[in-house]
Amino acid sequence: xxxxxxxxxxxxxxxxxxxxxxxxxxxxxxxxxxxxxxxxxxxxxxxxxxxxxxxxxxxxxxxxxxxxxxxxxxxxxxxxxxxxxxxxxxxxxxxxxxxxxxxxxxxxxxxxxxxxxxxxxxxxxxxxxxxxxxxxxxxxxxxxxxxxxxxxxxxxxxxxxxxxxxxxxxxxxxxxxxxxxxxxxxxxxxxxxxxxxxxxxxxxxxxxxxxxxxxxxxxxx
Amino acid sequence: xxxxxxxxxxxxxxxxxxxxxxxxxxxxxxxxxxxxxxxxxxxxxxxxxxxxxxxxxxxxxxxxxxxxxxxxxxxxxxxxxxxxxxxxxxxxxxxxxxxxxxxxxxxxxxxxxxxxxxxxxxxxxxxxxxxxxxxxxxxxxxxxxxxxxxxxxxxxxxxxxxxxxxxxxxxxxxxxxxxxxxxxxxxxxxxxxxxxxxxxxxxxxxxxxxxxxxxxxxxxxxxxxxxxxxxxxxxxxxxxxxxxxxxxxxxxxxxxxxxxxxxxxxxxxxxxxxxxxxxxxxxxxxxxxxx
Numbered sequence: 001x002x003x004x005x006x007x008x009x010x011x012x013x014x015x016x017x018x019x020x021x022x023x024x025x026x027x028x029x030x031x032x033x034x035x036x037x038x039x040x041x042x043x044x045x046x047x048x049x050x051x052x053x054x055x056x057x058x059x060x061x062x063x064x065x066x067x068x069x070x071x072x073x074x075x076x077x078x079x080x081x082x083x084x085x086x087x088x089x090x091x092x093x094x095x096x097x098x099x100x101x102x103x104x105x106x107x108x109x110x111x112x113x114x115x116x117x118x119x120x121x122x123x124x125x126x127x128x129x130x131x132x133x134x135x136x137x138x139x140x141x142x143x144x145x146x147x148x149x150x151x152x153x154x155x156x157x158x159x160x161x162x163x164x165x166x167x168x169x170x171x172x173x174x175x176x177x178x179x180x181x182x183x184x185x186x187x188x189x190x191x192x193x194x195x196x197x198x199x200x201x202x203x204x205x206x207x208x209x210x211x212x213x214x215x216x217x218x219x220x221x
Numbered sequence: 222x223x224x225x226x227x228x229x230x231x232x233x234x235x236x237x238x239x240x241x242x243x244x245x246x247x248x249x250x251x252x253x254x255x256x257x258x259x260x261x262x263x264x265x266x267x268x269x270x271x272x273x274x275x276x277x278x279x280x281x282x283x284x285x286x287x288x289x290x291x292x293x294x295x296x297x298x299x300x301x302x303x304x305x306x307x308x309x310x311x312x313x314x315x316x317x318x319x320x321x322x323x324x325x326x327x328x329x330x331x332x333x334x335x336x337x338x339x340x341x342x343x344x345x346x347x348x349x350x351x352x353x354x355x356x357x358x359x360x361x362x363x364x365x366x367x368x369x370x371x372x373x374x375x376x377x378x379x380x381x382x383x384x385x386x387x388x389x390x391x392x393x394x395x396x397x398x399x400x401x402x403x404x405x406x407x408x409x410x411x412x413x414x415x416x417x418x419x420x421x422x423x424x425x426x427x428x429x430x431x432x433x434x435x436x437x438x439x440x441x442x443x444x445x446x447x448x449x450x451x452x453x454x455x456x457x458x459x460x461x462x463x464x465x466x467x468x469x470x471x472x473x474x475x476x477x478x479x480x481x482x483x484x485x486x487x488x489x490x491x492x493x494x495x496x497x498x499x500x501x502x503x504x505x506x507x508x509x510x511x512x
Contacts, residue, residue: 038246040227041242042227042228042231042235042239043239043242043243043246044243045242045243045246045247046242046243046246049246049250055471055475056471058474059428059432059470059471059474059475059478060432060467060470060471061431061432061433061434061435061436061446061470062432062435063435063436063438063439063446064435064446064463064466064467064470067438067446067450067463068460068463068467071450071453071459071463072459072460072463075459076264076266076459076460077260077261077264077266077460078264079260114227122227126229132228132229136227140227161335161336161337161338162337164337164339164340165339165436167339167439168436168438168439174340175337175339175340175343178340178343178344179343179439182343182344182347186347186351187344187346187347187348187350187351191344192340192341192344195340195344196332196335196336196340196341199335199336199337199340200332200335200336203335204331204335207335
């Protein structure tokens with residue numbers, strides 16, 4: 001490895017990857033939950049709005065969202081999220097776009113959790129005399145969340161990997177550092193392995209833990 | 222379907238409440254739409270001159286957007302074919318009766334599923350350009366295809382494996398009982414059924430490939446996003462150019478997703494088991510919707 005790449009620059013790059021992922025995960029969870037509530041609501045208009053959101057953002061490349069946030073939204077429309085610094089603006093837009101994009105996938109994960117509940121569960125709850133609120137609280141939602149853990153985990157891992165797309169708008173995270181390093185010193189296998197290993201460390205244990213969690217909490221049927 | 226699990230048929234009061242909620246939802250949506258409209262208007266993005274070229278100027282399509290579409294489709298088609306080969310190879314590898322083959326295939330598949338596509342593209346691009354592996358104008362395409370193939374090939378490998386696992390046990394047992402060897406059972410009984418079962422998930426994977434090909438813009442590959450960027454600066458209509466590019470992507474990907482749903486319903490009508498995208502890759506580690 002050349003001397004351009006030091007442990008401290010590496011750690012700070014992966015630090016912003018983690019920060020980017022954490023903030024976007026919160027944003028995506030909030031947005032996705034709202035859209036999921038719209039999609040499972042009994043109101044036709046709200047369902048359509050939710051479906052529309054999912055279809056639009058699930059089918060648009062994240063790269064296009066990222067690029068247009070800077071070249072379109074900031075430069076042309078003048079929506080600057082951090083007027084004090086260019087880097088800050090790019091970082092905040094990256095969080096917004098990652099949240100918006102993955103919100104659509106979070107919605108689908110939550111909905112697939114709801115879909116794991118057999119009809120009989122709701123019917124049984126109602127015929128026992130539980131009110132709407134009670135059957136939601138004690139019967140339906142606990143099962144829905146347990147069923148949603150595995151797909152939500154996949155979304156989280158995809159989100160961590162997709163933070164690299166923020167490199168196209170100059171957010172200084174891992175992929176950006178890798179690009180700069182390769183430009184300066186050429187493309188060596190060791191550089192690739194260092195960055196690849198960083199992502200393996202970030203995603204593999206998390207994936208194993210989430211899988212075991214979803215197995216442990218799975219509703220036995 | 223989910224609505225029927227959670228909610229009862231509405232009575233008169235609930236129906237009134239639903240109408241109110243619908244009105245509120247619609248108002249919020251229109252409000253957001255109006256905000257976007259005002260921003261665009263203030264930035265002069267709604268002027269007819271910005272949008273007219275898409276309808277009147279043939280060079281917009283001939284010299285920019287069609288080039289971009291061709292670049293995107295070319296990269297995606299080559300990648301999905303190579304990913305199919307890669308996936309079949311390593312998927313069978315993971316099912317092998319030889320422990321060493323199984324182990325190596327698992328490491329390869331898990332590794333390439335955990336590494337972001339962009340990281341692989343940047344590395345491949347750097348590698349190809351500094352060593353002059355391909356001609357200069359082919360290097361970006363080769364790097365895009367490399368990244369897409371390695372990631373999506375690993376996902377296809379998982380599809381192959383879970384496709385075989387999703388078959389009834391009796392299929393394999395019957396094959397062994399009539400005296401076929403394990404590899405004959407895999408080749409002539411399990412794989413043909415597994416490949417049919419994974420067809421919908423495979424079409425769904427093509428959506429991921431199409432979307433991920435837009436990452437090529439980071440390594441100077443001329444796909445739809447890159448060409449709409451150039452179009453936007455030459456015609457001074459950046460925002461409309463991106464919107465048109467997004468619509469083209471959404472149209473392609475949405476019709477592919479519908480096709481996947483259609484194929485799945487066809488297959489299940491014929492009594493075949495199919496793999497859902499979500500259920501298809503349950504194994505430990507990194508799966509899920511990529512870019």
